[in-house]
Amino acid sequence: xxxxxxxxxxxxxxxxxxxxxxxxxxxxxxxxxxxxxxxxxxxxxxxxxxxxxxxxxxxxxxxxxxxxxxxxxxxxxxxxxxxxxxxxxxxxxxxxxxxxxxxxxxxxxxxxxxxxxxxxxxxxxxxxxxxxxxxxxxxxxxxxxxxxxxxxxxxxxxxxxxxxxxxxxxxxxxxxxxxxxxxxxxxxxxxxxxxxxxxxxxxxxxxxxxxxxxxxxxxxxxxxxxxxxxxxxxxxxxxxxxxxxxxxxxxxxxxxxxxxxxxxxxxxxxxxxxxxxxxxxxxxxxxxxxxxxxxxxxxxxxxxxxxxxxxxxxxxxxxxxxxxxxxxxxxxxxxxxxxxxxxxxxxxxxxxxxxxxxxxxxxxxxxxxxxxxxxxxxxxxxxxxxxxxxxxxxxxxxxxxxxxxxxxxxxxxxxxxxxxxxxxxxxxxxxxxxxxxxxxxxxxxxxxxxxxxxxxxxxxxxxxxxxxxxxxxxxxxxxxxxxxxxxxxxxxxxxxxxxxxxxxxxxxxxxxxxxxxxxxxxxxxxxxxxxxxxxxxxxxxxxxxxxxxxxxxxxxxxxxxxxxxxxxxxxxxxxxxxxxxxxxxxxxxxxxxxxxxxxxxxxxxxxxxxxxxxxxxxxxxxxxxxxxxx
Ligand SMILES: Cc1ncc(C[n+]2csc(CCOP(=O)(O)OP(=O)(O)O)c2C)c(N)n1
Ligand SMILES: [Mg+2]
Numbered sequence: 001x002x003x004x005x006x007x008x009x010x011x012x013x014x015x016x017x018x019x020x021x022x023x024x025x026x027x028x029x030x031x032x033x034x035x036x037x038x039x040x041x042x043x044x045x046x047x048x049x050x051x052x053x054x055x056x057x058x059x060x061x062x063x064x065x066x067x068x069x070x071x072x073x074x075x076x077x078x079x080x081x082x083x084x085x086x087x088x089x090x091x092x093x094x095x096x097x098x099x100x101x102x103x104x105x106x107x108x109x110x111x112x113x114x115x116x117x118x119x120x121x122x123x124x125x126x127x128x129x130x131x132x133x134x135x136x137x138x139x140x141x142x143x144x145x146x147x148x149x150x151x152x153x154x155x156x157x158x159x160x161x162x163x164x165x166x167x168x169x170x171x172x173x174x175x176x177x178x179x180x181x182x183x184x185x186x187x188x189x190x191x192x193x194x195x196x197x198x199x200x201x202x203x204x205x206x207x208x209x210x211x212x213x214x215x216x217x218x219x220x221x222x223x224x225x226x227x228x229x230x231x232x233x234x235x236x237x238x239x240x241x242x243x244x245x246x247x248x249x250x251x252x253x254x255x256x257x258x259x260x261x262x263x264x265x266x267x268x269x270x271x272x273x274x275x276x277x278x279x280x281x282x283x284x285x286x287x288x289x290x291x292x293x294x295x296x297x298x299x300x301x302x303x304x305x306x307x308x309x310x311x312x313x314x315x316x317x318x319x320x321x322x323x324x325x326x327x328x329x330x331x332x333x334x335x336x337x338x339x340x341x342x343x344x345x346x347x348x349x350x351x352x353x354x355x356x357x358x359x360x361x362x363x364x365x366x367x368x369x370x371x372x373x374x375x376x377x378x379x380x381x382x383x384x385x386x387x388x389x390x391x392x393x394x395x396x397x398x399x400x401x402x403x404x405x406x407x408x409x410x411x412x413x414x415x416x417x418x419x420x421x422x423x424x425x426x427x428x429x430x431x432x433x434x435x436x437x438x439x440x441x442x443x444x445x446x447x448x449x450x451x452x453x454x455x456x457x458x459x460x461x462x463x464x465x466x467x468x469x470x471x472x473x474x475x476x477x478x479x480x481x482x483x484x485x486x487x488x489x490x491x492x493x494x495x496x497x498x499x500x501x502x503x504x505x506x507x508x509x510x511x512x513x514x515x516x517x518x519x520x521x522x523x524x525x526x527x528x529x530x531x532x533x534x535x536x537x538x539x540x541x542x543x544x545x546x547x548x549x550x551x552x553x554x555x556x557x558x559x560x561x562x563x564x565x566x567x568x569x570x571x572x573x574x575x576x577x578x579x580x581x582x583x584x585x586x587x588x589x590x591x592x593x594x595x596x597x598x599x600x601x602x603x604x605x606x607x608x609x610x611x612x613x614x615x616x617x618x619x620x621x622x623x624x625x626x627x628x629x630x
Contacts, residue, residue, distance in 0.1 A: 065115020096126025117154025132470025244451020260322020276385025287459030
């Protein structure tokens with residue numbers, strides 16, 4: 001029979017399959033019980049939904065368009081039968097962030113669905129956060145038809161093939177479902193990409209308008225499952241013995257715990273204690289070692305801290321764990337001024353070999369840290385490190401005293417607010433303490449809010465803070481709250497955001513209410529994009545176009561959305577605490593608006609303790625970088 005003459009897939013068949021899956025308690029069970037045959041004739045869209053189901057994906061974030069009506073129809077029926085769930089959203093960047101947060105915070109893999117063109121490109125932009133933080137998410141975009149019957153509205157307007165596939169492949173991996181039978185291959189590649197053990201990221205499925213409804217015979221048994229990969233570590237003991245020797249022979253050892261150490265708390269702690277190493281955290285790894293642990297030097301890097309940057313600068317041996325050496329983390333490559341050698345623990349060869357004079361220990365962080373810790377403990381490598389750790393502890397006390405001064409700073413007279421208002425660090429500290437008190441997760445948006453945030457937080461374990469420091473995407477935190485609408489066990493979460501970042505994705509007000517999110521947005525409003533003002537002033541002594549003169553009543557704006565509880569955060573710590581209590585009592589989304597100070601008073605910031613290769617600092621940083629051997 002000619003393909004063009006094939007019968008339409010009747011909705012009843014679609015529904016029967018969905019029901020069989022639901023009644024059996026999953027696709028595998030339905031197959032095992034024979035409730036669904038392994039060879040199914042269906043549309044490519046349904047085959048895709050079934051294929052994703054096989055990988056455990058039943059949650060979708062969507063903004064449909066003419067580029068995804070067929071897929072939308074399948075998702076409608078599968079949802080009616082209780083198999084999948086789709087959250088409709090108001091902005092594609094927002095929903096890409098929500099899907100990233102769902103995987104990152106809750107470990108749940110989901111798919112983002114857009115139309116063709118603008119919707120796809122917006123979601124694609126948002127997926128930078130997933131790519132930058134190594135978070136696996138499926139993105140499914142409508143794409144131009146494969147017959148080439150004429151320009152499709154919203155395609156890239158060029159006489160060229162497969163452009164969306166190429167654009168998306170630049171950021172992650174992509175597959176254009178030009179041929180419906182290619183689904184098996186597409187999903188095999190996708191499964192590895194989004195579940196990669198140390199370099200996961202977004203996988204883009206491009207779904208042409210005309211192949212979505214095309215019929216395909218799919219073998220459900222042959223569709224790939226979530227890959228199960230063994231943990232890898234060096235096969236022999238030679239490298240580990242050498243590493244232990246290096247640690248034993250160095251008087252000053254620092255561990256740089258990158259984002260990859262998240263979840264390896266116990267292993268990192270054991271290695272640090274056995275090695276007598278000072279531990280420097282990255283913005284994304286606060287909590288890996290408890291804040292009060294004597295060897296925790298807090299964050300280091302371009303912003304950094306007194307103690308973190310001291311340990312970086314003074315260490316003669318550097319142990320890098322799960323870090324890809326972004327400028328924030330390693331001061332644009334010149335953060336380790338006295339380091340002679342590096343031990344680098346990372347699954348990724350390129351990351352492991354980032355520095356010269358490196359002993360690469362490639363593989364799983366947990367296994368390698370444990371094996372190395374055992375060796376260094378046996379050789380008593382921590383002996384003789386007391387002077388080093390004492391010096392570091394002194395710096396940590398200095399940092400703590402410095403921070404306390406900032407937290408104790410009284411409200412400062414502000415030009416815009418025409419009255420004394422809290423400084424941003426003082427206000428963030430109050431909210432961070434409140435989050436700890438109620439056991440809430442903290443999500444941080446970009447800007448000063450983010451930098452002050454990671455300098456302030458005092459976490460005791462992985463998973464209490466999510467700061468999207470990979471891309472620093474304004475709007476990530478507020479959008480990330482939407483993950484709670486999909487999570488199997490949602491956790492009360494607080495998004496710390498600036499006035500600039502909040503307005504990037506205010507749609508979340510509506511979407512969070514629609515999808516039953518319980519959580520809080522705290523807007524630290526300094527009526528400007530202060531992080532950039534700060535950089536401009538530090539570099540060129542003049543600010544330029546980083547604020548405007550339009551007053552915004554955020555309370556009225558938030559309260560305009562039915563279901564949102566909007567509260568003023570007041571002008572001092574006590575008033576803010578009171579507002580947080582009230583906000584938390586609301587069974588839904590609350591917004592707390594806190595006016596904060598912007599201006600020249602130094603007490604309004606937590607300082608920058610490292611170096612950064614930007615603006616008019618480049619010459620100096622690069623001159624140093626060229627001369628250093630690491
Ligand atoms: C989407 C996006 N656009 C631009 C930037 C560059 N950027 C980083 S921080 C920032 C300003 C943030 O302002 P706000 O959220 O008000 O926080 P503040 O620094 O004032 O505390 C800008 C423009 C970015 N990180 N993300
Ligand atoms: Mg601001």
